[in-house]
Amino acid sequence: MSGEITKITEAVSRNELVKLTKELISIPSYYGIRDQETEVAKHILAIFQKEGIECRLEEVKDGRCNVYAVLKGTGTGKSLMLNGHLDTIPPYDMADACCPHVSGNKLYGRGASDMKGSLAAMVISMITLKRLNIPLKGDVVFAGVIDEERQSLGSISLLEKGIRTDAAIVGEPTESKICTAHRGLEWYEFAFTGKTVHGGRQQEGINAISKALKFMCVVENELAPRLIERRHPILGNATVNIGVIQGGTQLSTVAGYCSVYLDRRFLPYERYKDIGQEFLDIxxxxxxxxADFKCEMKVTQDSIMEGNYVHLAYEIDRNDPFVRLMHNKLSRVLGIDAELSYFPAWTDAALLSNYGKIPTVVFGPGYMACCHSKDEFVEVSQLVESCITYALTAVDYCNQEK
Known part of the structure; x- marks a missing residue:
């Protein structure tokens, strides 16, 4: 294996990684663009085709396509999926968001960290293995998926088509740490109904904002403290956040309606149905x-997934053989003992792990702190480290007998 480490490390091209990352950033793939991610998928497809790697596009919905590629093994070894999302958030206040540039060790552009850097590293890792003609017993599968930033249609489609591997890496920006857990997520809307009257006749009305305030006080003063007590050895405590309040029409009118939107982050051992029931109990x-308190609760439209899928929490045992293997490879690449951590946001790893029963880790170049910001960047050195780690992990894991 030491000879292959040297070969792979020498074969991974910094310039090629930067070039591909910049190309992917230059192709917009945020919500509102026609076919959104498909041009990125086609670009990746063309690269795999040029290298003679088996690949295909698959439409998921409304012209939006996943892109798949596979390095075939002999059929006797374990298979590994490299999974990354093709979509990004919009530019918002990022100037020249789709005009990437490099300054020192940093490559700037929308999606640099989240997560076109990871996509480039995954693609180049497979190309490197192909060029070096390294033998594999099991398959290495690339899955570039749509819609992770919204409803994860891409990874759900993958699962619905029965695509499975023996392990997976989801390439989110983890700062070159191996993440083995993240919280689950649900967004709720609480619609409070009152009675609208003129402000001069308040006693005849029912103020929906006042009713919402009662609810929020219970959430803040009773539920939130209970959640702080619910702890996880890696993730810390469960959380609830009141994110948006909308209500009323004008100052001289008693508010006849009010909506409150909550973000609930839950731990792997919390049951999804219990999360909502706590609010219903309140x-x-x-x-x-x-008698005048009227409230209806529902999951927000943005949070509803297709079928019976929900944003479950994710966790893999840190003593899982795949975690230990990947930790070994990353430690060798970094030259230090690699850090095991958790991911602060939700990812498609929860779908692969919970619904696909695929042992999954989250790992890739980039920093969460700069994602979705006007200064999003990825460090070029992390692109190289991640690419080498993906390749080394694939060689070792996929040459293990099933």
């Missing part, structure tokens, strides 16, 4: 105390 209690 509503039931307040309704029993106040």
């Amino acid at each position: 509503i039931e209690r307040l309704s029993s105390q106040d």
Whole structure:
């Protein structure tokens, strides 16, 4: 294996990684663009085709396509999926977001960290293995998927088509750390109904904002402290955040409606159905105390996934053989003991792990702190480290007998 480490390390081209990352950033793939991610998928497809790697596009919805590629093994070894999302958030306040540039060790542009850098590293890792003609017993599968930033249609499509591997790496920006867990996520809307009257006749109205305030006080003063007590050895505590409040029409009118939107982050051992039930219990209690208290709860449209999929929490045992193998490879690449951590946001790893039953880690170049910002960047050195780590992990894992 030491000879292959040297071969792979020498074969991975910094310039080629930078070039491909810049090309991917230059192709917009945010919500609102026609076919959104498909031009990025086609670009990756063309690169794999040029290198003689088996690949294909698959339409998921409304012209939006996943892109798949595979380095075939002999059929006796374990298979590995490199999974990355093709979409980004919009530019927002990032000037020249799709005009990438390099300054020192940093490559700037929308999606540099989240996650076109990871995509480039995954693609180049497979190309490197192909060029070196390194034998594999099991398959290395690349899955470039759509829609992770919204409803994860791409990874859901992958699972619905029955695509499975023995392990997977989801390439989010982890700062070259191996992430083995993240919280689950749900977004709820609470719609409070009152009675609208002129402000001069307040006693005849029912103020929906006041009713919402009662609810929020219980959430903040009772539920939130309970969640702080629910702890996980890696992730810390469960959380709830009141993110948006909308209500009323004008100052001289008693508000007849009010909507409150909450973000609930839950731990791997919390059951999804219990998350919503806690809020329903609060509503039931307040309704029993106040005949004018009327509230309806629902999952927000942005959070609803197709079928029966939900944003579950994710965790893999840190003693899992795949985690240990990858930790060994990354430590050798970095020259230090690689750090095991957790990911602060939700990822498609939860889908692959919970619904696909695929042992999955989250790992890639970039910093969460700069994602979705006007200064998004990825360090070129991390692109190289990640690419080499993907390749080394694939060689070792896919040459293990099933």
